[in-house]
Amino acid sequence: MEVKDVHHAYRRRVVLRGVDLRLRAGTLCGIVGENGAGKSTLLKVLSGELRPTRGTVRHSGRFGYCPQHVVLNDALTVRQHLTFFQTAYCLADVRYAEEVMEVLGFTGYADERTSVLSGGTRQKLNVTLALMHDPQVLLLDEPYQGFDWDTYQRFWDLAARLRDAGRSVLVVSHLAYDTERLDELWRLDGGLLRPDEAGVAA
Numbered sequence: 295m296e297v298k299d300v301h302h303a304y305r306r307r308v309v310l311r312g313v314d315l316r317l318r319a320g321t322l323c324g325i326v327g328e329n330g331a332g333k334s335t336l337l338k339v340l341s342g343e344l345r346p347t348r349g350t351v352r353h354s355g356r357f358g359y360c361p362q363h364v365v366l367n368d369a370l371t372v373r374q375h376l377t378f379f380q381t382a383y384c385l386a387d388v389r390y391a392e393e394v395m396e397v398l399g400f401t402g403y404a405d406e407r408t409s410v411l412s413g414g415t416r417q418k419l420n421v422t423l424a425l426m427h428d429p430q431v432l433l434l435d436e437p438y439q440g441f442d443w444d445t446y447q448r449f450w451d452l453a454a455r456l457r458d459a460g461r462s463v464l465v466v467s468h469l470a471y472d473t474e475r476l477d478e479l480w481r482l483d484g485g486l487l488r489p490d491e492a493g494v495a496a
């Protein structure tokens with residue numbers, strides 16, 4: 295994914311002031327920044343949900359986006375969500391989604407309506423839906439919110455596996471824990487992305 299000189303403003307509130315980013319294949323990349331720095335705005339621009347006021351975003355291949363706020367249909371079960379997205383992604387089966395469910399530890403909830411799921415389990419489904427078509431570029435906005443410690447660790451192992459399989463994974467968070475798991479760490483500050491070397495593996 296290639297991002298060049300991206301600007302975005304909500305009316306007169308300028309949030310992004312010329313963001314450049316190159317997300318290479320086989321890279322696990324993090325973006326951190328304070329609350330309100332514009333991280334979600336940037337991901338919405340990268341995913342195409344928002345149009346930049348200036349600049350370009352280019353990517354090729356399958357694309358996955360996990361938004362910060364869970365978007366589920368409370369009338370449907372977990373399995374029905376998988377079927378719905380299977381159709382949307384034109385997948386032959388949901389075996390990979392089931393593998394991800396196993397990794398994130400919520401297979402036992404397959405037949406539950408999402409309205410009765412805990413916040414953490416809803417988030418597990420949110421993440422699963424974003425990556426069940428094995429996207430080449432995966433954008434995750436605060437993906438581990440609500441995860442218990444064990445799931446949090448398994449999430450990072452999964453992200454590392456995707457990176458090792460040649461996928462580009464971008465994780466956005468206001469918390470810069472576990473930065474040693476990342477290949478690149480960027481800080482969004484003042485509407486610009488700057489390298490943040492703290493703790494990134496050499």
Ligand SMILES: Nc1ncnc2c1ncn2[C@@H]1O[C@H](COP(=O)(O)OP(=O)(O)OP(=O)(O)O)[C@@H](O)[C@H]1O
Nearest residue numbers: 304307309327328329330331332333334335336468
């Ligand atoms: N739809 C909108 N209309 C107007 N202003 C908005 C809108 N969405 C976000 N903003 C403003 O843009 C700025 C950046 O918001 P954004 O949600 O991108 O930040 P963030 O870094 O993701 O924050 P957080 O860590 O709290 O999730 C904030 O000042 C926010 O109030």
